Amino acid sequence: MIKRLTDWLDHRTGYRDLMHEALNEPIPGGAKWRYVWGSTLTFTFFVQVITGFCLWMAYSPSATSAWESVYYIQYHMLFGWVVRGIHHFAAQAMMILLMLHLMQVVIDGAYKAPREVNFWLGLVLMQIVMFLGLTGYLLPWDQKGYYATRVATEIMGSAPLVGPYMQQLMQGGTSYGNHTLTRFFALHAGILPAMLVGFLALHIYVFRRHAIHTHSEVSVTSSKVFSIACVVIAAGIAIAKYFKLVSFPPAYAIAIIFVVLGFFAFLFGRKGKPEPESRFWPDQVLKDGVACLAVMAAILGATMYWHGAELTAPANPSEAYSAARPEWYYLFLFKFLQFEFVSQWGEMTHLGEALGAIVIPGILFGILALMPIIAYFRLGHKFNVAYLWTMIGIAGALTGIAYYEDWYGDTEEGRDFRASVAEAHRDGHRTVELAMSETGIPPEGAATLLANDPLTQGPKIFEQYCLSCHQTESRFDEFEEKPQAPGLADPANREEIFFGSRAWTQAVLTDFGGHFSSLANITGERAEAAQAILEGSMKDWSDSNAEVLTDPENKDDYKALVEFLYTQSQRPDALAPDDAVVQRGQEIFVSGEMTKGSIDACVDCHSMHALTTQGEGNLLKFVLQEEPLSEDLQPVLTGYAGTEWLKNFIANPQAHYAGEYGNNAMPAFESQLSEHDLEMVSRWLAKDYYIAPATASHDAKPADDAPPAEDEAKEAANAE
Amino acid sequence: MTDPSDHGSTAHQDDMRRGFLFKFSAALVGGLSAIIPVAFGGGFFLTPLLKKKKGGEDGDSFLMVGSTDSLTPGGPPRAFRVSGTKTDAWTTYAEAAIGSVYVSMNEAGNLSAFNATCPHLGCTVNYKADANSYICPCHDSAFKPDGERTNDIPPRPMDSLEVEIRNNTEVWVKFQNFRAGTSEKIPV
Ligand code: FES
Numbered sequence: 001m002i003k004r005l006t007d008w009l010d011h012r013t014g015y016r017d018l019m020h021e022a023l024n025e026p027i028p029g030g031a032k033w034r035y036v037w038g039s040t041l042t043f044t045f046f047v048q049v050i051t052g053f054c055l056w057m058a059y060s061p062s063a064t065s066a067w068e069s070v071y072y073i074q075y076h077m078l079f080g081w082v083v084r085g086i087h088h089f090a091a092q093a094m095m096i097l098l099m100l101h102l103m104q105v106v107i108d109g110a111y112k113a114p115r116e117v118n119f120w121l122g123l124v125l126m127q128i129v130m131f132l133g134l135t136g137y138l139l140p141w142d143q144k145g146y147y148a149t150r151v152a153t154e155i156m157g158s159a160p161l162v163g164p165y166m167q168q169l170m171q172g173g174t175s176y177g178n179h180t181l182t183r184f185f186a187l188h189a190g191i192l193p194a195m196l197v198g199f200l201a202l203h204i205y206v207f208r209r210h211a212i213h214t215h216s217e218v219s220v221t222s223s224k225v226f227s228i229a230c231v232v233i234a235a236g237i238a239i240a241k242y243f244k245l246v247s248f249p250p251a252y253a254i255a256i257i258f259v260v261l262g263f264f265a266f267l268f269g270r271k272g273k274p275e276p277e278s279r280f281w282p283d284q285v286l287k288d289g290v291a292c293l294a295v296m297a298a299i300l301g302a303t304m305y306w307h308g309a310e311l312t313a314p315a316n317p318s319e320a321y322s323a324a325r326p327e328w329y330y331l332f333l334f335k336f337l338q339f340e341f342v343s344q345w346g347e348m349t350h351l352g353e354a355l356g357a358i359v360i361p362g363i364l365f366g367i368l369a370l371m372p373i374i375a376y377f378r379l380g381h382k383f384n385v386a387y388l389w390t391m392i393g394i395a396g397a398l399t400g401i402a403y404y405e406d407w408y409g410d411t412e413e414g415r416d417f418r419a420s421v422a423e424a425h426r427d428g429h430r431t432v433e434l435a436m437s438e439t440g441i442p443p444e445g446a447a448t449l450l451a452n453d454p455l456t457q458g459p460k461i462f463e464q465y466c467l468s469c470h471q472t473e474s475r476f477d478e479f480e481e482k483p484q485a486p487g488l489a490d491p492a493n494r495e496e497i498f499f500g501s502r503a504w505t506q507a508v509l510t511d512f513g514g515h516f517s518s519l520a521n522i523t524g525e526r527a528e529a530a531q532a533i534l535e536g537s538m539k540d541w542s543d544s545n546a547e548v549l550t551d552p553e554n555k556d557d558y559k560a561l562v563e564f565l566y567t568q569s570q571r572p573d574a575l576a577p578d579d580a581v582v583q584r585g586q587e588i589f590v591s592g593e594m595t596k597g598s599i600d601a602c603v604d605c606h607s608m609h610a611l612t613t614q615g616e617g618n619l620l621k622f623v624l625q626e627e628p629l630s631e632d633l634q635p636v637l638t639g640y641a642g643t644e645w646l647k648n649f650i651a652n653p654q655a656h657y658a659g660e661y662g663n664n665a666m667p668a669f670e671s672q673l674s675e676h677d678l679e680m681v682s683r684w685l686a687k688d689y690y691i692a693p694a695t696a697s698h699d700a701k702p703a704d705d706a707p708p709a710e711d712e713a714k715e716a717a718n719a720e
Numbered sequence: 721m722t723d724p725s726d727h728g729s730t731a732h733q734d735d736m737r738r739g740f741l742f743k744f745s746a747a748l749v750g751g752l753s754a755i756i757p758v759a760f761g762g763g764f765f766l767t768p769l770l771k772k773k774k775g776g777e778d779g780d781s782f783l784m785v786g787s788t789d790s791l792t793p794g795g796p797p798r799a800f801r802v803s804g805t806k807t808d809a810w811t812t813y814a815e816a817a818i819g820s821v822y823v824s825m826n827e828a829g830n831l832s833a834f835n836a837t838c839p840h841l842g843c844t845v846n847y848k849a850d851a852n853s854y855i856c857p858c859h860d861s862a863f864k865p866d867g868e869r870t871n872d873i874p875p876r877p878m879d880s881l882e883v884e885i886r887n888n889t890e891v892w893v894k895f896q897n898f899r900a901g902t903s904e905k906i907p908v
Contacts, residue, residue, distance in 0.1 A: 043753065043754075046754070046757075047757045050757045050758055051757055051761055054764045054765055057765065065810070065811070068810040068811065069809070069810055071810060072809055072810035076810075077767045077771070078763045078764055078766065078770055079760045079761075079763040079764045080764060080767075082760050083760050083761060083764045086757060086760065282739070282742040282743040282745075282747075283742065285746040285750060286742055286746035286749065288750070289745075289746050289748075289749035289753060290749055292750065292753040293749050293753040295753075296753045296756050300756065435810075439812065440807055440811070440812025441810055441811055441812055442811070442812065442813075442814070443811055
């Protein structure tokens with residue numbers, strides 16, 4: 001039955017001949033592991049097509065929906081992070097496999113006549129794949145991809161004559177935006193893959209025409225020589241470093257890279273056992289299949305290990321990102337461009353940036369393309385192999401240096417890089433948290449979530465406007481001036497606010513003079529007010545009442561008073577206004593009566609309209625009591641250290657807080673800060689921002705399993 | 721064993737067996753590596769079917785659609801637009817149009833409400849005052865003011881919705897959509 005059906009089909013399509021043709025390819029010298037690279041590349045491309053089509057069905061290319069749809073893929077779709085992770089890591093795998101394929105072809109001399117054209121086809125394919133990587137990197141529209149890709153298009157723009165036009169065509173305009181995404185997406189998902197399929201078909205067709213090439217004796221020797229040279233160089237560097245002959249920091253990293261290169265060269269240089277001729281099916285297919293499975297396992301392993309591909313904060317042109325780096329396979333070029341001599345040569349030749357980024361790589365690539373011609377000459381092949389290894393060696397070393405400097409270098413730039421990466425991680429994490437909150441992602445896009453998040457924006461504003469006076473202890477040495485006011489919070493440790501905390505209130509109550517001692521550093525016109533504070537009535541109050549407050553018998557009362565004040569700020573960890581402790585605190589605030597002795601009542605000087613509860617269950621809220629405890633007095637303690645109080649205070653401390661008779665040495669900020677900035681910094685200091693509940697379920701959790709190197713960097717950055 | 725022909729045939733059989741083993745494992749290994757991305761991709765593709773829809777737990781899901789002032793007892797139904805928070809994949813719209821309802825008041829002052837979506841194939845039905853009935857512009861489904869069908873085109877009467885008056889004049893409707901084309905009223 002089946003036989004008749006297949007006969008029927010064969011009669012009409014001739015598929016058997018086709019299959020025979022495709023699979024019965026003879027392989028002189030037997031099936032070999034070294035021939036698997038081409039097949040693994042085709043396989044990886046297949047993986048990219050499958051996962052790419054899936055992602056396509058969920059991706060939306062626009063400036064307000066690209067990041068958002070990728071977020072949706074990553075955190076809400078079934079296997080979303082796996083599919084995206086596979087796509088991401090398969091792209092990396094493709095670059096590695098391309099390198100190995102190229103090495104095998106050059107070292108084995110498989111590019112030589114009559115296979116020149118196929119070698120060139122292969123180089124075209126390589127360019128397409130690299131371009132696919134470049135275009136794909138932008139699509140998530142996160143800070144990392146955005147800034148890295150901008151560098152790439154700027155480089156394109158630096159090309160002589162046509163550069164700026166090319167850049168505009170690529171970007172769909174003079175700047176990045178919706179059209180950049182639609183164009184990159186069309187390239188990445190349509191044009192480039194179509195070209196790749198076309199060239200791949202040609203490549204395989206021409207390859208079949210000439211049959212497989214068995215590797216030559218020459219390559220075996222040259223690879224061995226190179227392998228030994230690598231080890232010698234590596235040993236040399238390591239010894240020199242050990243005896244401190246060189247002061248080059250990443251010397252060991254480079255030595256290791258040379259050892260790895262040497263190992264590969266050794267593998268390539270091994271002479272295969274001559275075997276009887278075999279066929280593509282099934283001998284080579286089995287080897288290819290095993291290799292593909294290994295590649296797939298590696299991709300999947302990487303995906304699981306790093307929990308898919310990273311998604312940093314949404315792209316934001318107004319938010320600098322000092323960790324902009326291209327994908328690792330462009331890193332050598334990035335490093336090369338950083339060398340001063342490259343820029344100097346660029347200036348000398350009037351080519352500028354284009355020299356290092358386009359002309360020199362172009363020439364080097366040109367030599368690669370000329371290899372089949374060079375091989376016509378005696379020693380040509382040896383030159384080619386040596387050239388390839390040299391290029392790989394240099395690129396490897398540059399990559400190693402760049403990597404080392406970024407992740408381990410104890411330099412200003414290295415630390416900045418790691419801090420920026422940590423920040424990008426943190427912001428990405430925060431955006432995801434906010435996107436998962438009740439409010440979700442607004443139609444304006446996720447970038448607004450971060451822009452309106454007090455936890456993210458508050459510390460930045462604080463750093464700019466407040467920190468020079470309200471210095472954080474850990475950063476005293478960064479400032480020339482001495483602190484002029486007590487520290488309130490550390491922008492680098494943004495979840496801990498000292499201002500308005502229980503410890504803060506205790507310090508104000510029992511150690512007013514010490515707590516505000518930095519006010520003495522104020523000079524100029526505000527000095528008088530500062531002095532008045534340090535010698536004022538609150539200082540006296542603190543001095544005379546501290547003893548009663550700190551009396552062991554009054555321990556609970558003192559705590560209650562502090563809790564009462566803390567509750568007014570409505571911070572997330574504050575007690576409810578109807579809590580017994582808070583109620584007791586209120587009594588003391590009003591009467592001053594303690595278990596042992598008494599203090600001068602707070603209401604004598606401060607106005608206070610305390611909180612109470614209203615409604616219950618879901619509708620429970622805190623409102624002001626009907627009757628204020630005291631009014632028309634200043635400083636105002638109503639809602640002390642809460643959002644509203646802080647907003648009013650920062651806007652104009654004298655008017656809101658100190659009043660006509662009181663003293664305040666802090667300048668008003670209403671003219672310096674926008675309404676939005678004021679709100680952000682106030683809400684941050686009052687801890688009035690969204691706090692994600694601790695989640696347990698797997699796919700509702702933002703992935704923070706960053707690569708280990710980055711984790712270390714995070715720690716290093718935090719330790720700074 | 722001395723017979724050369726015998727020896728040859730064993731070797732041949734060995735070869736055959738070896739060949740089959742090779743072919744089998746080659747196909748297995750190749751298939752296995754291909755199936756991994758396809759399996760994950762398949763699950764990804766099927767997300768809309770496999771992933772449970774969440775939401776709908778907040779509050780009683782009643783939405784305010786308008787005021788009783790615009791209704792007359794025993795008068796014609798009035799169309800109200802329903803807007804509320806809507807999450808469309810990754811975007812959450814705070815105030816989005818999510819549908820429309822017909823609300824009418826009977827002589828006794830009680831309200832009744834229908835989803836304006838036609839139970840036939842999902843067009844929005846019109847209320848024709850001159851005919852005093854709901855008529856769908858797409859395939860002429862017709863309904864009486866109480867929602868009953870007057871022809872056999874629609875599979876079921878119009879979809880009634882729970883409706884309440886709150887704070888004296890506010891009309892609140894528990895808005896829901898139902899599957900089109902079925903005789904049963906199945907919420908989607
Ligand atoms: S959709 Fe209303 S009649 Fe068909």
